[in-house]
Amino acid sequence: MGKSINEIQEELIEEFGLFEDWADKYEYLIDLGKKLAPMSDAFKTEENVIKGCQSRVWLHAEKQGDLVVFQADSEAIIVKGMISMLIRVLSNHTPAEILAADLYFIEQIGMSQHLAQTRSNGLVSMVKQMQHYALAFS
Amino acid sequence: MTETLNIDQIRADFPVLHQQVNKAPLIYFDNAATTQKPKAVIDALSAYYEQDNANIHRGIHTLAERATTAYELTRKKLAAFLNAPSTDQIIFTSGTTAGINLVAQTFGRANVGKGDQIIVSNLEHHSNIVPWQMIAEEKGAEIKVIPVSDAGVLDIEAYKALLNPKVKLVAVNHVSNAIGTINPIVEIISLAHEVGAKVLIDGAQSVAHLAVDVQALDMDFFVFSAHKLFGPTGVGVLYGKRDLLESMPPYQGGGEMIKEVSFSGTTYNELPYKFEAGTPNIADVIAFGAALDYVQAIPSEALAAQEEALLAYATQKLQLIPGLRIVGTAPEKIAVISFVIDGVHPQDIGVLLDKFGIAIRTGHHCAQPLMQRYELVGTCRASFAFYNTFEEIDRFVLCLEKTLQMLG
Structure with missing residues (x-):
């Protein structure tokens, strides 16, 4: 039995709590982006693109048993860092768990600006799309 | 020195x-997205709302008169700023995009027909491309594009080759928003006029940096936004040659733009009001006047x-x-x-x-x-x-x- 969505969110909050200034926090985020498991090129298709204004984000989802498994990628490394956290939190959970998730960690680690409605990235759409997949698989 | x-x-x-x-x-x-506002502009906005707020042109009370005078004073300042032959040729819009759409939907609709051509450049902002694509699609006209070099300079020889009597309008920016190129608009305009085409110059990126004399440049249409010239958002200017503006059908219908309305027919107001339907952005236009004063004092x-x-x-x-x-x-x-x-x-x-x-x-x-x-x-x-x-x-x-x- 894996960790619950909230247990993973708490882990992330703890990890980011180690950093005092923004630069360290962002270096960690960039590092997470670099370490994101590579997405299979076969899934980097037009249909999997989440339209953001500035950087492209690809998202693929499949059901493995009862669980939804996500793969994603982006051209921009900071977005990739955010994606990496979203996947860590939401992937490998049931559709019901994903649909019920309250992603409070983003605000707690001081990254909510990346979900602001500035058309600057596709993260808001990515979260919605992850939930759409969960709904489709439920 | x-x-x-x-x-x-x-x-x-x-x-x-x-x-x-x-x-x-x-x-x-x-600053190419929007410039910041001097205190004088911010003060003009609050002074207007604190002291003079009224609807303009029709009220006969004192506040309406003050607001109308201040609003029309900005038009006079703009005519001087652009060296326009008269204040009637200064039309207030909500911004550059609105000015381009106005020209596309009035001049374009009346003058562009099936098989005609509209020339834009590869340096344009979407707002100087899409309104022309819309009218071209509606009318069965074609869009032609002036190519740009690796350095970001328009290819004038290619432009000359594109010009022919089917071209009804050339729409280019004075300055590229994306890379800053200053385009040779004197040449672009005179070449277009040789084949009888009119020219719209998008001045959104130029007005804060370059002097613009619409008569010396022989401009047919010139559009820009106040907010890129240290003024408020929500105000734009369309300058046009008088004969063109007079021959153009009205754009939006409503109050202010009419002379007389009856159910058997309506007659339209004169320039510039023919193109200014509804209550305009009074406060921001007045504050824009303060921005013009500020920038011209430097x-x-x-x-x-x-x-x-x-x-x-x-x-x-x-x-x-x-x-x-x-x-x-x-x-x-x-x-x-x-x-x-x-x-x-x-x-x-x-x-x-x-x-x-x-x-x-x-x-x-x-x-x-x-x-x-x-x-x-x-x-x-x-x-x-x-x-x-x-x-x-x-x-x-x-x-x-x-x-x-x-x-x-």
């Missing part, structure tokens, strides 16, 4: 510049010298960064630098520079055809105004280097 500006004194006029962003002093290098040679010096200094310093390439190296450009860095997405640079308190623009700058031409997903764009300083450029370059280390 050109007079130099007292930058500290000028900066004191712009309240927004004096703040910390993400615990660092704000450096505002996004000696224009000193202003240009400051911007040129900022451009030269930033260009020189940025070129020293390994892997950095400036996009747009036209010999004639305003103080805008678009750049890309090998292996780094522009968005990452923008996000991190913001953490250093530095505002630049990243992305395609609403000029996707230009990005396609250069095979780029986007660029980083630093755009300067006369209130920017050399110290800000130093800190920008330093923070950019730190940013690249973080991303490296």
Whole structure:
């Protein structure tokens, strides 16, 4: 039995709590982006693109048993860092768990600006799309 | 010897510049998106709402008269600013985009027919492409494009080859928003006139930097926005030649734009009101007048010298960064630098520079055809105004280097 969505969110909050200034926090985020498991090129298709204004984000989802498994990628490394956290939190959970998730960690680690409605990235759409997949698989 | 500006004194006029962003002093290098507003403009806005607010033109009471006079005074100031032959040829819109759409939907609808052509350039902002595509599609006309060189200069020989009597309108910008090129509009206009085509010049990026004399330039249409000229958002200007404006059908119907309304037929008001249906943006137009006063009080040679010096200094310093390439190296450009860095997405640079308190623009700058031409997903764009300083450029370059280390 894996960790619950909230247990993973708490882990992330703890990890980011180690950093005092923004630069360290962002270096960690960039590092997470670099370490994101590579997405299979076969899934980097037009249909999997989440339209953001500035950087492209690809998202693929499949059901493995009862669980939804996500793969994603982006051209921009900071977005990739955010994606990496979203996947860590939401992937490998049931559709019901994903649909019920309250992603409070983003605000707690001081990254909510990346979900602001500035058309600057596709993260808001990515979260919605992850939930759409969960709904489709439920 | 050109007079130099007292930058500290000028900066004191712009309240927004004096703040910390993400615990660092704000450096505002996004002036091509919108310029900051001097205190005089902010004061004019609040003074209007505190003392004079009334609907204009029809009220006979004192407040209505004061508001009307102040509103019309901005029109007079604009006529002088552009050297327009009369105030009637200054139409207020909500911005550059609205001005272009107005011309597309009135002049375009009346004059562009099946098989006709409209010429735009590869340097255009989407707002000077899409309104023409819409009218071309509706009328069965064709869009032709003036190509741009690797350096960002329009190919005038190719433009000459595109011109023919089927061309009804040429729509180009005076200055490129994405890469800063100053286009040779004198030549573009005179060549178009030789084949009987009219020309719309998008001045959104030029009015804050270059003097514009609509008569000397023989402009048919000139459009721009107040907010890129130190004025409020929500106000734009359309200048047009009188015969063109008079022959154009009205755009939106409503109050203000009519002479007489009955159910058997309506007659339209005269210029400029024919194109100003409904209650206009009174407060912002009046405050725009204060912006024009402010900017015209600065000696224009000193202003240009400051911007040129900022451009030269930033260009020189940025070129020293390994892997950095400036996009747009036209010999004639305003103080805008678009750049890309090998292996780094522009968005990452923008996000991190913001953490250093530095505002630049990243992305395609609403000029996707230009990005396609250069095979780029986007660029980083630093755009300067006369209130920017050399110290800000130093800190920008330093923070950019730190940013690249973080991303490296």
